[in-house]
Amino acid sequence: RKEVEQDPGPFNVPEGATVAFNCTYSNSASQSFFWYRQDCRKEPKLLMSVYSSGNEDGRFTAQLNRASQYISLLIRDSKLSDSATYLCAVNMLNSGGSNYKLTFGKGTLLTVNP
Amino acid sequence: GAVVSQHPSRVICKSGTSVKIECRSLDFQATTMFWYRQFPKKSLMLMATSNEGSKATYEQGVEKDKFLINHASLTLSTLTVTSAHPEDSSFYICSAANGIRGNTIYFGEGSWLTVV
Numbered sequence: 001r002k003e004v005e006q007d008p009g010p011f012n013v014p015e016g017a018t019v020a021f022n023c024t025y026s027n028s029a030s031q032s033f034f035w036y037r038q039d040c041r042k043e044p045k046l047l048m049s050v051y052s053s054g055n056e057d058g059r060f061t062a063q064l065n066r067a068s069q070y071i072s073l074l075i076r077d078s079k080l081s082d083s084a085t086y087l088c089a090v091n092m093l094n095s096g097g098s099n100y101k102l103t104f105g106k107g108t109l110l111t112v113n114p
Numbered sequence: 115g116a117v118v119s120q121h122p123s124r125v126i127c128k129s130g131t132s133v134k135i136e137c138r139s140l141d142f143q144a145t146t147m148f149w150y151r152q153f154p155k156k157s158l159m160l161m162a163t164s165n166e167g168s169k170a171t172y173e174q175g176v177e178k179d180k181f182l183i184n185h186a187s188l189t190l191s192t193l194t195v196t197s198a199h200p201e202d203s204s205f206y207i208c209s210a211a212n213g214i215r216g217n218t219i220y221f222g223e224g225s226w227l228t229v230v
Contacts, residue, residue: 043207043221106157
């Protein structure tokens, strides 16, 4: 089983739609969770961290379910500028147990159409 | 402004030559840095964890002798792609963590390597 699995997409939605992204992770000892946004040919940029109680930032809502080991991102009232690849990321101990490493899902391409 | 700077942003090299990519943390000391590779339309794949003052930890399947990592100071890690081949052409991205747990991760701008 892959360490982090993400809905493959791609998603094509009209402006104003609500879109959800989901990821599952295999390591129950994972410490922290994030959603990143990556524009074409650019580095990923942190969109938001994901907290156990769930958190919201404007149109974006992130949730974590530790029991089921999945995280989600909901975008409401999507804008054209939301078009990008969204990657979930999980911070977990490396194989040697000496350091934490950030492992990414494959990413889901979102295209918001006018 | 950028807190992690990566250089060069683009490089073209001939097959068989070596290329060095630098990753610098600009306003914090990074005890740990990470090197990723991303092929077109694929996800970021962690190559190795670079630890200041000690050997890097490589992910399974990544050749240590081909991808040399040096983290000689708290603000600089370098990745050298040795004897580069066209299949090494990719987007290489570094990130830096402030502290061992790395809860705050900052990414460099990435380096596009093309081997011809």
